[in-house]
Amino acid sequence: MRRAVCPGSFDPPTFGHLDIIGRSAGLFDELTVAVLVNPSKDGMFSVPERQELLHATTSEWKNITIDSFNGLLVDYCRTHSIDAIVKGLRAVSDFDYELQMAQMNKRLTGIDTLFMPTSPEFSFLSSSLVKQVARYGGDVSHLLPDVVHTAMQAKLA
Numbered sequence: 001m002r003r004a005v006c007p008g009s010f011d012p013p014t015f016g017h018l019d020i021i022g023r024s025a026g027l028f029d030e031l032t033v034a035v036l037v038n039p040s041k042d043g044m045f046s047v048p049e050r051q052e053l054l055h056a057t058t059s060e061w062k063n064i065t066i067d068s069f070n071g072l073l074v075d076y077c078r079t080h081s082i083d084a085i086v087k088g089l090r091a092v093s094d095f096d097y098e099l100q101m102a103q104m105n106k107r108l109t110g111i112d113t114l115f116m117p118t119s120p121e122f123s124f125l126s127s128s129l130v131k132q133v134a135r136y137g138g139d140v141s142h143l144l145p146d147v148v149h150t151a152m153q154a155k156l157a
């Protein structure tokens with residue numbers, strides 16, 4: 001049974017995230033989408049809200065589990081018998097940091113990280129940019145699943 005994890009903040013999930021998640025679900029027997037709990041950062045959505053949005057937007061893939069974790073990702077992988085980490089890469093600028101993390105995780109526990117290039121149409125997307133544009137009244141409805149866009153509009157009302 002090959003298991004992988006797609007970790008992230010997902011505050012909120014975008015079409016970019018779902019692109020990586022959906023493609024990864026097709027490559028592994030089981031995929032966990034794990035929301036990182038970061039107490040030092042106040043997000044737009046709470047961790048349970050992000051998990052709910054992920055549940056709502058990934059239901060077409062039957063081998064996906066939604067979870068959250070704090071602390072080291074590799075410890076989460078070890079306790080959940082996860083074989084690989086999948087990270088999306090949007091641009092060269094993502095690579096430096098992700099390479100460093102992948103090499104550290106490999107050294108810590110031997111777990112490998114697989115990098116997946118995002119589809120070009122989503123390579124500019126980030127949750128923070130989407131929130132910034134939305135806060136200034138920009139239309140981001142084409143960048144988010146409807147349920148996420150509606151939830152974000154409610155947060156900004």
Ligand SMILES: O=C(O)c1ccc2[nH]nc(Br)c2c1
Pocket residue numbers: 014016017020087088089090094118125126127128
């Ligand atoms: O939305 C973000 O902040 C974010 C960050 C890093 C990312 N890598 N691949 C994807 Br899709 C992605 C999205």
